[in-house]
Amino acid sequence: xxxxxxxxxxxxxxxxxxxxxxxxxxxxxxxxxxxxxxxxxxxxxxxxxxxxxxxxxxxxxxxxxxxxxxxxxxxxxxxxxxxxxxxxxxxxxxxxxxxxxxxxxxxxxxxxxxxxxxxxxxxxxxxxxxxxxxxxxxxxxxxxxxxxxxxxxxxxxxxxxxxxxxxxxxxxxxxxxxxxxxxxxxxxxxxxxxxxxxxxxxxxxxxxxxxxxxxxxxxxxxxxxxxxxxxxxxxxxxxxxxxxxxxxxxxxxxxxxxxxxxxxxxxxxxxxxxxxxxxxxxxxxxxxxxxxxxxxxxxxxxxxxxxxxxxxxxxxx
Numbered sequence: 397x398x399x400x401x402x403x404x405x406x407x408x409x410x411x412x413x414x415x416x417x418x419x420x421x422x423x424x425x426x427x428x429x430x431x432x433x434x435x436x437x438x439x440x441x442x443x444x445x446x447x448x449x450x451x452x453x454x455x456x457x458x459x460x461x462x463x464x465x466x467x468x469x470x471x472x473x474x475x476x477x478x479x480x481x482x483x484x485x486x487x488x489x490x491x492x493x494x495x496x497x498x499x500x501x502x503x504x505x506x507x508x509x510x511x512x513x514x515x516x517x518x519x520x521x522x523x524x525x526x527x528x529x530x531x532x533x534x535x536x537x538x539x540x541x542x543x544x545x546x547x548x549x550x551x552x553x554x555x556x557x558x559x560x561x562x563x564x565x566x567x568x569x570x571x572x573x574x575x576x577x578x579x580x581x582x583x584x585x586x587x588x589x590x591x592x593x594x595x596x597x598x599x600x601x602x603x604x605x606x607x608x609x610x611x612x613x614x615x616x617x618x619x620x621x622x623x624x625x626x627x628x629x630x631x632x633x634x635x636x637x638x639x640x641x642x643x644x645x646x647x648x649x650x651x652x653x654x655x656x657x658x659x660x661x662x663x664x665x666x667x668x669x670x671x672x673x674x675x676x677x678x679x680x681x682x683x684x685x686x687x688x689x690x691x692x693x694x695x696x697x698x699x700x701x702x703x704x705x706x707x708x709x710x711x712x713x
Contacts, residue, residue, distance in 0.1 A: 400599075400600070400663075401663055401665045401666055403596050403599050403600055404596075404600060404659050404662075404663045404665075404666040405665075405666040406596060407593055407596045407597070407600070407655075407659060408655075408656045408659040408660065408666050408667065410589070410592060410593065411589070411593075411652040411653075411655045411656045411659075412652065412656055414585065414588075414589050414648075414652050415648070415649055415652035415653055415656075417585075418582070418585050418648050418649055418652070419486065419489055419490065419649060421581060421585075422489045422494045422578065422581070422582075422649075423485050423486040423489050425494065425574070425577065425578060425581065426485040426488065426489060426494055426497065427485045429498070429570075429574050430459050430485060432570070433567055433570065434459055436563040436564075436566065436567050437455060437457060437459065437567075438457045439560065439563050440508065440560060440563060440564060440567075441457055442454060442455055442456045442457050443455050443501070443504045443505070443508065444504060445497070445500035445501060445503075445504050446500050450464065450465070451464070452464035452479075453492070453497075453500065460481055460482065460483050461481070461482035461483075461488055462479055462480070462481060462482070463479070463480045463482055463491065464478065464479050464480070465478050465480065489649075490649075493647040493649075494578045494582075494647075495575055495578045495579050495582065495643065495647075498571050498572075498574045498575030498578055499571070499575050501567065501568075501571035501574075501575075502568050502571035502572045502575060505564045505565070505567040505568030505571055506564075506568045508560065508561075508564040509560075509561050509564035509565045509568060510561070511565070511568065579640070579643050579644075582639075582643040582647075582648050583638075583639035583640050583642070583643050584639075585648050586619075586620060586639040586642060586643065586648055586651070587619075587639050589652070590618075590619035590620065590639075593615065594617050594618075594619075597615055597616060597617050598617045602614055602615065602616045602617075603615045603616075603655070603658060603659070603662070604658065605651070605654050605655050605658050606654060610624065610625040611623070611624045611625070611645075612624075613646070613651070613654070615655060619639075620639070620642055620651070621636075622635075622636040622642055622645070622646070623635050623636070624636065624645050626645075
């Protein structure tokens with residue numbers, strides 16, 4: 397049993413390290429993107445990136461972000477909106493999937509420039525970006541993507557645009573480029589983890605990470621396996637094959653965090669600090685389990701309300 401727990405402990409520790417490494421890499425990539433385009437963003441006077449009630453995210457000319465959250469006040473029964481200032485790229489990466497942030501930049505720049513609907517086909521994307529087919533990168537060149545990304549990130553970017561429309565158009569093109577880079581980076585990270593964990597999973601067995609009404613995610617000896625019901629689908633399950641599809645729906649930060657949580661829940665011995673906190677909570681609940689004389693028992697309505705809070709916190713695909 398100790399050997400079994402040791403393997404699980406190694407897997408949980410590796411997942412935590414991969415999560416930290418991803419945050420560091422994603423933060424550095426986002427910081428480079430913002431530094432490259434700070435002059436354009438200043439010319440535009442900032443951008444509203446997400447404005448889909450209740451979600452809201454914007455960037456100011458000083459490169460700080462504004463995020464709006466919305467919650468139901470239990471006392472007044474009214475919805476309350478709060479705006480939070482996010483001053484660092486690392487904080488933003490903790491709260492948002494970097495790929496979604498780049499997509500939001502692309503969409504905001506497209507709308508600001510009055511451009512047509514976002515292209516979806518490869519040919520349309522190249523045309524809008526001003527890239528000839530000969531300049532494109534074929535799928536067979538993927539092994540060199542990391543080196544290409546590293547080289548491109550170090551190249552100076554022209555800041556000759558001096559009007560709103562050209563600055564927005566250039567920012568749109570580069571947002572799409574960095575979104576693609578971010579997704580490739582995330583996919584590589586998942587591939588590396590799958591290779592490193594395969595031997596451990598073969599001993600432990602398949603692990604269920606998430607099992608909800610609209611998503612199922614597990615880790616097997618063959619890597620991550622997932623099924624989701626996309627938001628635009630009518631109860632039709634979609635199987636995600638490979639890391640490239642997985643990052644379309646999942647942030648690796650959340651995947652590694654959820655995996656560590658699943659391991660700690662299934663094998664408490666691998667995370668004794670969490671087990672101690674849980675025992676302390678149970679002890680406190682035990683002390684308070686018997687109501688004081690004259691105190692009322694909790695009602696069924698109270699239990700239902702608690703269940704509702706848990707349901708709201710549950711992640712969706």
